[in-house]
Amino acid sequence: MTAAPSTFRFVSSHRRVREDRRFVAGQGRYVADIALEGMLHVAVLPSQHPAARIVSIDASTALAMPGVHYVLTGDELAGATDQLMNGLDTPHVKRFALAVGQTRYAGEWIAAVVADTRALAEDATEKLRVVYEPLPFVMKAEEALKPDSPPVHAAHGSNVLLDKLFVWGEVDRHFAESPRHLSFRVTWGRNSTVPIETFGVAASWDSWRDILDVWASIQMPKYPDQIARALRIPANNVRVHHDVDVGGSYGVKRGIKQSVLVAYLARRVGRPVRFIEDRLENMRSGDAHGPERIFDIDVAFNDDGVVKSMKIRALDNAGAYAGRAPFQLGKPIGAIVGPYKIESVQYRAQSVTTNKAMQEAVRGFGQAPTNYAIETAIDKVAAAVGLPRIEVRRRNFIRKDEFPYLIPSGSSYDSGDYHTVVEKVFKHADFDAMEQERDRLRASGMLAGIGIAACLEPSGGNSSFEPLLNEKNTTTTWMDSARINIDALGFVTVTIHTTSSGQGHETLVGTIIGEVLQIDPDLIRVIRPDTLACLPSNSPVGSRMAIMLGGAAFHAAQKLKTKLVRIAAHQFGCAEENVTFASGAASDTAGHSLSWAELVTIAHRNYHLLPRDMEPGLEATHVMQVPTGNKLPENGRVQMYPCHSFEFHLVLLAIDPDLGKPEIKRYVIGHDCGVVINPHIVRGMTLGGIAHGLGATLLEEFVYDEQGHLITQSFMDYLLPSSHEMPEVEIVHHCTPSPHTVFGQKGSGESGYLGSPAAISSAINDAVSPLGISFNKLPIRISAIGDAIADAQQGKPQEQAT
Amino acid sequence: MKVELRVNGVSRTADVEPRKTLLDTLRENFLLNGAHAGCEHGVCGACTVLVDGEPVRSCLMFAVQADGYEITTIEGLAPAPGELSVIQDAFCETHGLQCGYCTPGMILSAHALLQHTHTPSREEIVEAISGNICRCTGYGQIVEAVQFAAGRLQKSNALRPNHVSPGHHGAGHDAPEEGVLEADAPKEIV
Numbered sequence: 001m002t003a004a005p006s007t008f009r010f011v012s013s014h015r016r017v018r019e020d021r022r023f024v025a026g027q028g029r030y031v032a033d034i035a036l037e038g039m040l041h042v043a044v045l046p047s048q049h050p051a052a053r054i055v056s057i058d059a060s061t062a063l064a065m066p067g068v069h070y071v072l073t074g075d076e077l078a079g080a081t082d083q084l085m086n087g088l089d090t091p092h093v094k095r096f097a098l099a100v101g102q103t104r105y106a107g108e109w110i111a112a113v114v115a116d117t118r119a120l121a122e123d124a125t126e127k128l129r130v131v132y133e134p135l136p137f138v139m140k141a142e143e144a145l146k147p148d149s150p151p152v153h154a155a156h157g158s159n160v161l162l163d164k165l166f167v168w169g170e171v172d173r174h175f176a177e178s179p180r181h182l183s184f185r186v187t188w189g190r191n192s193t194v195p196i197e198t199f200g201v202a203a204s205w206d207s208w209r210d211i212l213d214v215w216a217s218i219q220m221p222k223y224p225d226q227i228a229r230a231l232r233i234p235a236n237n238v239r240v241h242h243d244v245d246v247g248g249s250y251g252v253k254r255g256i257k258q259s260v261l262v263a264y265l266a267r268r269v270g271r272p273v274r275f276i277e278d279r280l281e282n283m284r285s286g287d288a289h290g291p292e293r294i295f296d297i298d299v300a301f302n303d304d305g306v307v308k309s310m311k312i313r314a315l316d317n318a319g320a321y322a323g324r325a326p327f328q329l330g331k332p333i334g335a336i337v338g339p340y341k342i343e344s345v346q347y348r349a350q351s352v353t354t355n356k357a358m359q360e361a362v363r364g365f366g367q368a369p370t371n372y373a374i375e376t377a378i379d380k381v382a383a384a385v386g387l388p389r390i391e392v393r394r395r396n397f398i399r400k401d402e403f404p405y406l407i408p409s410g411s412s413y414d415s416g417d418y419h420t421v422v423e424k425v426f427k428h429a430d431f432d433a434m435e436q437e438r439d440r441l442r443a444s445g446m447l448a449g450i451g452i453a454a455c456l457e458p459s460g461g462n463s464s465f466e467p468l469l470n471e472k473n474t475t476t477t478w479m480d481s482a483r484i485n486i487d488a489l490g491f492v493t494v495t496i497h498t499t500s501s502g503q504g505h506e507t508l509v510g511t512i513i514g515e516v517l518q519i520d521p522d523l524i525r526v527i528r529p530d531t532l533a534c535l536p537s538n539s540p541v542g543s544r545m546a547i548m549l550g551g552a553a554f555h556a557a558q559k560l561k562t563k564l565v566r567i568a569a570h571q572f573g574c575a576e577e578n579v580t581f582a583s584g585a586a587s588d589t590a591g592h593s594l595s596w597a598e599l600v601t602i603a604h605r606n607y608h609l610l611p612r613d614m615e616p617g618l619e620a621t622h623v624m625q626v627p628t629g630n631k632l633p634e635n636g637r638v639q640m641y642p643c644h645s646f647e648f649h650l651v652l653l654a655i656d657p658d659l660g661k662p663e664i665k666r667y668v669i670g671h672d673c674g675v676v677i678n679p680h681i682v683r684g685m686t687l688g689g690i691a692h693g694l695g696a697t698l699l700e701e702f703v704y705d706e707q708g709h710l711i712t713q714s715f716m717d718y719l720l721p722s723s724h725e726m727p728e729v730e731i732v733h734h735c736t737p738s739p740h741t742v743f744g745q746k747g748s749g750e751s752g753y754l755g756s757p758a759a760i761s762s763a764i765n766d767a768v769s770p771l772g773i774s775f776n777k778l779p780i781r782i783s784a785i786g787d788a789i790a791d792a793q794q795g796k797p798q799e800q801a802t
Numbered sequence: 803m804k805v806e807l808r809v810n811g812v813s814r815t816a817d818v819e820p821r822k823t824l825l826d827t828l829r830e831n832f833l834l835n836g837a838h839a840g841c842e843h844g845v846c847g848a849c850t851v852l853v854d855g856e857p858v859r860s861c862l863m864f865a866v867q868a869d870g871y872e873i874t875t876i877e878g879l880a881p882a883p884g885e886l887s888v889i890q891d892a893f894c895e896t897h898g899l900q901c902g903y904c905t906p907g908m909i910l911s912a913h914a915l916l917q918h919t920h921t922p923s924r925e926e927i928v929e930a931i932s933g934n935i936c937r938c939t940g941y942g943q944i945v946e947a948v949q950f951a952a953g954r955l956q957k958s959n960a961l962r963p964n965h966v967s968p969g970h971h972g973a974g975h976d977a978p979e980e981g982v983l984e985a986d987a988p989k990e991i992v
Contacts, residue, residue: 023902024890026836026876247903502901680897687940715845
């Protein structure tokens with residue numbers, strides 16, 4: 001199936017992204033734009049305590065206010081709905097949309113007020129009187145591990161949600177035989193994707209038709225199923241409208257608690273209800289923080305810098321509830337050795353509950369922290385054996401002729417050419433000149449460093465980490481779908497069955513179907529039906545849409561092309577293999593031809609001309625299964641994602657020692673995601689991912705104080721990269737097609753975020769290395785850099801290193 | 803209380819609470835949904851509109867404060883339904899957006915910059931959009947969009963707004979003819 005890019009007519013060409021037109025005119029349709037007749041609005045009351053028993057809630061004053069319709073508490077909700085889905089097998093870690101009996105983090109929602117306007121609802125929350133009985137709380141993961149730590153969920157018995165030890169290969173022997181070892185700790189701070197649009201949802205219940213209509217800013221697999229289960233209603237009573245534009249997500253727009261809350265309220269008050277999180281609600285209690293992880297790493301290697309084995313202990317602070325977040329320790333198993341030929345790995349994955357806000361899936365699903373840990377290990381190995389960091393990587397990289405390459409944890413990497421990508425980047429960047437520039441900066445009194453990081457982006461997301469971490473889960477399929485209809489006038493309409501948060505699915509699908517049917521992609525209409533009219537989909541997660549939605553569209557189009565060729569062959573009286581299909585028309589060697597319009601007319605109107613066993617009309621669907629994903633894990637080994645994109649980041653950075661502020665002088669990335677469907681989209685995601693990773697490395701962290709309160713609750717103190725922080729990025733392309741996909745494409749949505757934290761921190765550590773210090777904790781804030789430099793210059797021991 | 807606002811060249815009236823922001827008024831009273839709420843504390847810029855031609859955060863301004871000013875929203879930029887302004891078209895050309903949520907504010911900030919100069923430096927572009935946070939793009943293709951639009955405007959046959967030389971943008975800031983010139987902005991579609 002794999003073809004060289006040059007043979008394509010539309011794929012890989014620099015075509016405009018069709019979605020852009022409506023957005024530049026302000027004509028997107030986001031959830032806050034949904035205004036329903038008679039709609040009411042919700043505000044929520046946050047807990048002031050990280051842990052407290054809720055003794056009583058007095059809503060009488062609030063309810064007496066004009067314009068206030070209803071006040072909902074956790075007790076009522078828990079009586080009328082089932083608990084929200086829990087990915088792990090931890091049945092006593094129960095979670096509802098509102099706190100039930102006890103609050104488990106500061107900011108957790110205690111009650112919801114429904115009123116005529118959002119402002120009135122907010123006014124009313126201030127009149128709610130809650131009596132709390134404060135309880136002991138625990139904020140740090142290592143403390144939560146201790147048997148005598150305050151229990152977040154007493155019924156669960158401990159704060160440990162997950163503690164799994166995997167040993168793949170002969171770890172003990174490799175450690176015993178390796179002449180060199182090193183151990184270190186790195187920490188990934190709690191940050192998140194923080195989209196500019198917060199989560200929002202509107203719902204309306206029709207009691208006469210038994211239909212719950214939902215409009216939401218959503219990116220989540222099986223969203224209507226989860227709502228139906230929680231509300232104890234048939235799944236076909238839930239109709240989620242997918243034609244809502246989503247203002248960014250990068251994983252976190254899961255919003256199940258918000259959605260169940262609003263759906264319940266809409267039914268309870270008999271009016272449409274909408275809840276749009278404000279920024280405060282989103283940041284402190286939207287259940288959308290990302291991993292907060294401590295890595296303890298041991299590496300076994302030889303004097304040549306060849307790494308033989310690795311022990312990884314990853315301890316994640318999941319926050320107050322389980323949800324799906326602990327699985328973010330599972331996905332990295334699919335690329336646990338990164339792009340390196342490490343022969344054996346021991347991996348201990350631990351996830352604990354604490355009195356912090358809960359996590360959600362974040363771009364890369366746990367891969368970015370793991371990649372930061374692995375790349376730091378390679379940098380440290382290089383320093384230990386006294387070789388250039390790039391040389392150590394070259395010695396450990398899997399070679400092009402070794403693919404498909406089976407890693408110890410059971411995943412097979414599809415394809416790659418890491419050495420060539422690195423070579424191209426070094427040539428483009430003129431690495432020698434870059435080193436000279438670094439030395440020149442150093443000579444001028446600056447601290448300057450070069451950062452290097454490689455990374456793999458597993459793509460084509462399936463969910464095989466679920467059965468690996470939870471034996472009761474037997475999921476082996478994670479499909480996506482497309483349906484194509486060619487109408488009687490010959491126009492093509494495609495349905496896709498998920499939402500989009502800026503990934504350009506309409507462009508993707510139009511381009512691929514245009515390529516197969518050889519018609520102008522701009523003439524293809526792409527629509528998103530509601531979930532009652534949908535084929536199965538698992539939404540844009542795991543960098544999968546080019547592979548899965550693209551694959552589904554390709555195969556559906558192939559089915560239609562086959563049908564058109566059969567119609568033509570029947571008319572021409574020849575074998576199908578003698579029919580040529582080009583530019584939407586069919587012809588044979590004898591000079592017969594049928595135009596697109598004629599073929600369509602036969603299919604739609606001329607039943608007498610159709611082959612005898614053929615259905616009339618032109619409609620095809622395809623439900624695409626993840627390539628390579630059809631097995632349950634065996635002995636702790638699993639085939640995770642089918643495709644593996646590769647990136648290589650090279651950064652030159654300077655720090656003014658007096659200011660401590662890092663300034664990126666140059667950023668070059670080599671990017672190989674196989675065949676690119678739309679260059680604009682891939683480029684944008686790569687640059688956006690780098691910015692996102694830059695934020696995680698230098699700026700972004702959800703910080704809690706000693707009292708258990710979040711102190712970064714707004715954009716004044718949780719800093720996102722602006723145009724000033726983001727450097728110009730040079731992208732060096734390479735294409736190693738995947739053998740598992742229709743055009744050789746791989747995923748590209750996560751790459752920048754997976755590699756840039758490792759690269760930027762590597763550059764900072766190179767810059768401060770002359771002072772004998774290093775940073776092992778993200779984010780590396782300007783203040784931390786300034787303090788560490790000052791301490792080092794005064795001969796004080798470095799605090800960061802502890 | 804009753805307010806009368808000039809929005810996109812049209813007088814509109816609304817009955818609003820004094821505490822109601824300009825953003826909420828534009829969206830809820832006038833159904834102009836292009837301005838978006840992002841942070842509601844003046845950092846992200848998703849709610850940007852032009853007030854007398856200058857970018858302003860409509861989440862930080864009350865509707866009652868906007869009386870007497872010319873307000874331009876993203877809906878006021880497109881010359882006709884289905885037709886894009888030069889800057890809007892440039893954002894499409896370079897794919898200077900992804901999810902589109904910050905885009906109206908970003909385009910209005912770029913529009914204000916290019917009202918002052920058709921020859922902005924990269925630094926001036928970075929500065930002009932630095933109050934608009936985009937989480938998707940990493941800004942690269944946005945900067946390119948503004949550069950592309952500036953190039954188009956330079957080559958167009960229209961008057962240079964304010965005739966401001968590079969490096970002195972803002973000099974004509976209070977010129978009375980501003981806003982009139984906006985109407986004269988080229989409507990080139992390529």
